[in-house]
Amino acid sequence: MKQFFTPALLEWNQNENSRSMPWKGEKDPYRIWLSEIILQQTRVEQGWAYYENFIQAYPTVKDLAAAPEEAVFRLWQGLGYYARCKNMLAAARQIVDQFHGHFPNTYDAIQSLKGVGPYTAAAIASFAFNLPHAVLDGNVFRVLSRYFDIDTPIDSTTGKKQFTALAQELLPHAQSAAYNQSIMDFGAVICKPQQPACSICPLSKKCKALQLNLVGLLPVKTKKLVIKKRYFYYLVLQYKDNIYIRKRTENDIWQNLHEFILIETPQPADIPTLQAMPVFKSTFVDMSYNINGTSAAFKQQLTHQTIYSQFIFMSVTKQPEMPGYIAVPRTQLDGFAFPKTITDFLKKRELSLF
Ligand code: SF4
Numbered sequence: 001m002k003q004f005f006t007p008a009l010l011e012w013n014q015n016e017n018s019r020s021m022p023w024k025g026e027k028d029p030y031r032i033w034l035s036e037i038i039l040q041q042t043r044v045e046q047g048w049a050y051y052e053n054f055i056q057a058y059p060t061v062k063d064l065a066a067a068p069e070e071a072v073f074r075l076w077q078g079l080g081y082y083a084r085c086k087n088m089l090a091a092a093r094q095i096v097d098q099f100h101g102h103f104p105n106t107y108d109a110i111q112s113l114k115g116v117g118p119y120t121a122a123a124i125a126s127f128a129f130n131l132p133h134a135v136l137d138g139n140v141f142r143v144l145s146r147y148f149d150i151d152t153p154i155d156s157t158t159g160k161k162q163f164t165a166l167a168q169e170l171l172p173h174a175q176s177a178a179y180n181q182s183i184m185d186f187g188a189v190i191c192k193p194q195q196p197a198c199s200i201c202p203l204s205k206k207c208k209a210l211q212l213n214l215v216g217l218l219p220v221k222t223k224k225l226v227i228k229k230r231y232f233y234y235l236v237l238q239y240k241d242n243i244y245i246r247k248r249t250e251n252d253i254w255q256n257l258h259e260f261i262l263i264e265t266p267q268p269a270d271i272p273t274l275q276a277m278p279v280f281k282s283t284f285v286d287m288s289y290n291i292n293g294t295s296a297a298f299k300q301q302l303t304h305q306t307i308y309s310q311f312i313f314m315s316v317t318k319q320p321e322m323p324g325y326i327a328v329p330r331t332q333l334d335g336f337a338f339p340k341t342i343t344d345f346l347k348k349r350e351l352s353l354f
Pocket residue numbers: 143146147190191192196197198201202203204207208209210215
């Protein structure tokens with residue numbers, strides 16, 4: 001089985017793999033790293049344009065390291081998981097400071113970069129330097145668990161160890177880049193999560209899951225994803241032509257992005273309920289305000305959370321004291337990086353109210 005697996009996979013890659021991506025075959029570690037960071041938690045179709053924009057704006061790691069944080073965040077806007085962006089910038093600066101601007105060329109040094117885990121380190125080490133490190137991502141887990149009929153949960157420590165050892169054993173050391181690319185592409189286009197193409201699969205005659213009719217049951221995971229619902233009410237406070245915004249600094253989603261005044265509730269709430277909340281009262285203490293209307297509801301789906309947002313248009317006639325907030329002219333709001341839900345709102349904003 002093992003002897004058949006690797007040659008069959010490489011042959012499929014050579015003769016049949018037509019999956020194209022802008023960074024495929026790339027040998028520049030900076031570009032490989034950028035594509036891998038962008039692709040974590042992001043679909044290829046969505047990440048493609050971002051990758052090209054980043055390469056155009058910052059052709060080298062030194063350019064990226066020298067870029068102002070706000071500009072990098074704005075380019076990242078819409079990709080989500082902003083911790084990735086923050087780590088990416090930190091890693092670029094680490095490469096300039098610790099490695100004199102040269103991308104590190106050993107697995108351990110690559111893994112020492114901020115935001116780079118075992119998978120990304122193996123991808124860069126093999127694709128850029130042809131070092132013998134097997135990648136292990138969702139595609140690889142799926143292909144191996146099905147072909148070898150392994151039901152150890154892939155999110156358990158035992159499972160990770162078992163799959164890592166197997167992936168490393170299957171890796172042909174002289175062809176690590178081609179092999180890693182093959183197995184990831186194979187998982188994406190043939191051994192897909194839903195409706196894998198078993199009828200045309202070059203591994204089918206030896207695939208244990210197919211023989212035992214277990215394809216739909218593998219791979220196994222222990223944890224079920226629990227999705228939390230959060231309700232965000234944004235107070236879009238206007239004084240003259242200015243709107244009040246702040247940068248999110250808490251250890252929560254959307255760190256370093258900007259937002260309006262936020263009131264979060266565990267359930268949907270109406271305006272009188274919001275006005276009765278201590279956080280609302282303390283924001284508007286001794287301040288008379290008008291509520292001019294509300295927006296439609298917006299929904300943003302994250303991996304572990306669903307965010308329901310609504311925007312409430314408010315105005316004051318006296319300059320408010322808003323510690324931690326900055327007053328920004330309405331026409332200049334587009335110069336700040338916001339979460340997708342606020343960007344969507346700004347695109348659709350009802351100009352008569354706001
Ligand atoms: S036969 Fe089906 S389940 Fe088995 S490796 Fe091929 S595509 Fe995956």
